[in-house]
Amino acid sequence: MSADELPHDIEAEEACLGAAMLSPDSAALLVEQLTSRHFYRPAHQVIFESVAELVNRSVPVEPLSVKVQLEKRAAGEVVDTRVLIEMIQSVTSAGHVGFYVDRLKDLLYRRDLILEGARLTRLGRRVDLDRDDVTEEARKVLDRVTGVDTPNTGKPLSELIYPFLDRLESKAVDAGVTTGWADLDHLLIKLRPGQLIVVGARPGMGKSVLMVNMALHVGLKLGQRVLFVSLEMSEDEILARIIAHQAKVTLHNLQAKTLDEDAWARVEKRAAEMASADHIVIDDDPGMTIASLRATLSKARRAGQLPAIVFVDYLQLMTSPRKSENRQQEVSEISRSLKLLAKDFDVPIVVGSQLNRGPEMRANKRPTKADLRESGSLEQDADVVILLHREDAYEPESPRAGEIDLIVDKHRQGATATITAAFQGHYARIADMEPEPVGSR
Known part of the structure; x- marks a missing residue:
């Protein structure tokens, strides 16, 4: 990787996409945990988007179905299936997909940190803004970086109701403080x-x-x-x-x-x-x-x-x-x-x-x-x-x-x-x- 390139790992990207074409569970995990932004190479971004479309339509993810989806996106341009097969061959085990996913998350975080750091530098040069404005905007910049992989915090009622009843029955002290009166x-x-x-x-x-x-x-x-x-x-x-x-x-x-x-x-x-x-x-x-x-x-x-x-x-x-x-x-x-x-x-x-x-x-x-x-x-x-x-x-x-x-x-x-x-x-x-x-x- 040259000095002017942002952090990335092409092999990890290929392993992720290859695992998705090997295992339905891996494909589902990929779509659930990643976005196209996690892939550095533009061609890999397009392949991931095709995989996501297949998963969302409940179509099996395999080299042929991905090839067809890619050709639709490229307006009929023929895709070389050998590239997809080579991705599968680069995977030692689809069970390792979690490691590859974490790797891509880490690298995206670092790329965003570098890019947002440049924005912080420009913000620091904004002498027309007072310090509180700069502080608030800087916090928003950092929130964007640290919030990239923030999970969905919503929960269905079915998961909430019985734990709530357990807390009602519990003798544990509730959070909070008394006033003293x-x-x-x-x-x-x-x-x-x-x-x-x-x-x-x-x-x-x-x-x-x-x-x-x-x-x-x-x-x-x-x-x-x-x-x-x-x-x-x-x-x-x-x-x-x-x-x-x-x-x-x-x-x-x-x-x-x-x-x-x-x-x-x-x-x-x-x-x-x-x-x-x-x-x-x-x-x-x-x-x-x-x-x-x-x-x-x-x-x-x-x-x-x-x-x-x-x-x-x-x-x-x-x-x-x-x-x-x-x-x-x-x-x-x-x-x-x-x-x-x-x-x-x-x-x-x-x-x-x-x-x-x-x-x-x-x-x-x-x-x-x-x-x-x-x-x-x-x-x-x-x-x-x-x-x-x-x-x-x-x-x-x-x-x-x-x-x-x-x-x-x-x-x-x-x-x-x-x-x-x-x-x-x-x-x-x-x-x-x-x-x-x-x-x-």
Whole structure:
């Protein structure tokens, strides 16, 4: 093979085609596993296409039938049958066809890699594109290469039904993570891989507090990997909320650096416990995009460190590399992309979202999923929508002071409900409500 030729193996191509004319099983395997692109020599591509036509018409594949098919394709031009017979003679055993098939797959992969590499080089020279656009296009190029031999993932119902019943009967723990709030977990059961969970609230209502609390539950209590992407708060702001939550010290005193000795002792104790929590990753890059988040998750998957859950705080601060006609279209594209990321990487993604001023226009101030700001397809893409409401945010003297409603306004897999929890903002904490003492009413 000369230096300017792409990787190929003519003998393996002839062996594949010869095996197809020797054995019906080999012919079927060839048509199922390969395409004409797997053959480097143009004449072999035409022979393979003729073999595929015969297999699809249930006609026996043998030198004479292939000869006739080739002559039809060549508008009556006579084909030398000796070439086909020589292919058969090059095969030591039709049982080796699997080896030849794998060989051709490998060589096509390498040819595509070289050709797509040239496209990557041209892409790198496109100074008119910003880096996120280049990253996204480069990912598509690599996906085309690595997806050449992606098998059909569809399965008939007949193959699915009984394994599903087996899973129902099994006592094995289902995939997914709990949220850490008993009543919410009773309703949702678990946040499952592939789900997009939207936490919507007006500013200052506790959206970030809820997401940090949930991340700590998964990372510290469940001991699973967590990726927390914050486009709003810095690392120090997130850490202050983590320390306040874990050590039960007031966020104000922590930020003002006015902790007494007892508080410092609790902080140091909790800090020592969290010092080895390298499975909780915090990314406060304010320029995080879908492309960079995908790259982060891809790197984690290659390293065998894919998180059990991903948090994004919050959606409206994300930007899209593609300029849309309006912000609503851009947010809709981001929400759809987050849902696809959840499915592609098989992880639940929890994303915070601001609400518009709709709740403030109502007498009871309670939000609905229609209040999702610049929602577009956000409501449609979400599997679960949790809206936050605190009466004391509007009426400080409310009899429900210190309570927060977790309004599950959409639940694709089950019922909706309102869960009431205790809001301890000074500790950056949301806790289960304490049960009322017997006889308190």
